[in-house]
């Protein structure tokens with residue numbers, strides 16, 4: 609029950625719950641704060657006229673808990689770090705030995721991991737619990753139709769930019785969204801090849817999208833050799849240079865076709881040509897080529913320009929490019 613969790617958390621932090629009973633005790637039949645939130649939201653959904661009452665009661669509860677924790681902190685002058693279901697709330701007030709109230713910081717407000725925990729609860733409430741028609745089938749397996757190969761770049765988020773639901777995309781991300789050629793000896797890039805094999809032979813995806821993007825750090829390293837050398841700044845082996853060698857044919861073509869242009873023009877060209885290089889490399893895997901020849905599998909080149917908010921799409925060996933802006 610939520611009341612038990614909250615009480616346990618307050619006890620762990622030294623709060624005297626007998627003197628200041630939590631009003632959460634009124635929410636019976638729920639196991640977590642997320643479920644309590646869901647129960648309240650469902651109630652308000654059925655009876656919108658309760659919005660004001662619910663908001664006022666929640667605000668009063670938050671004020672009471674915050675005041676209780678603050679009073680306890682001032683009394684004990686010890687570190688307080690509640691453990692349990694209150695951790696994700698911005699209630700955690702900490703002190704360091706010898707510091708006074710003015711030095712206290714609300715760490716949860718600035719902690720990006722805590723922020724993700726909060727957003728998980730939002731996902732749980734607004735998707736996982738509300739849309740069982742999409743969630744339930746995934747509990748027994750996955751059957752995505754698309755293998756989506758993207759860069760690790762934090763600005764290129766496949767599910768976010770395509771609004772894909774869990775289960776729709778089998779996602780493979782690596783530096784610069786590269787596909788190496790089929791290799792069985794020498795430089796082995798098994799991580800990427802294994803994911804492609806699983807998607808094609810076991811999941812039997814019907815499409816593979818290789819998604820390049822503007823301002824790719826990997827392509828810049830390839831074209832300028834910055835951070836693309838054989839060693840890191842501290843002298844240890846660098847993996848980036850070897851990995852980006854996969855796209856070296858794209859660099860060669862870029863220099864042939866627009867070596868006389870400025871660097872930015874070369875980078876934009878190489879970012880797209882590297883996608884073509886990866887599409888060609890996909891066909892070096894015999895089971896990819898067989899599936900493509902049998903028309904069970906289609907390959908697609910995509911290029912996401914997050915500066916312009918535009919997406920270009922094309923198919924290998926097919927003239928023309930569709931531009932979505």
Ligand SMILES: [Zn+2]
Nearest residue numbers: 759761824825
């Ligand atoms: Zn990139």
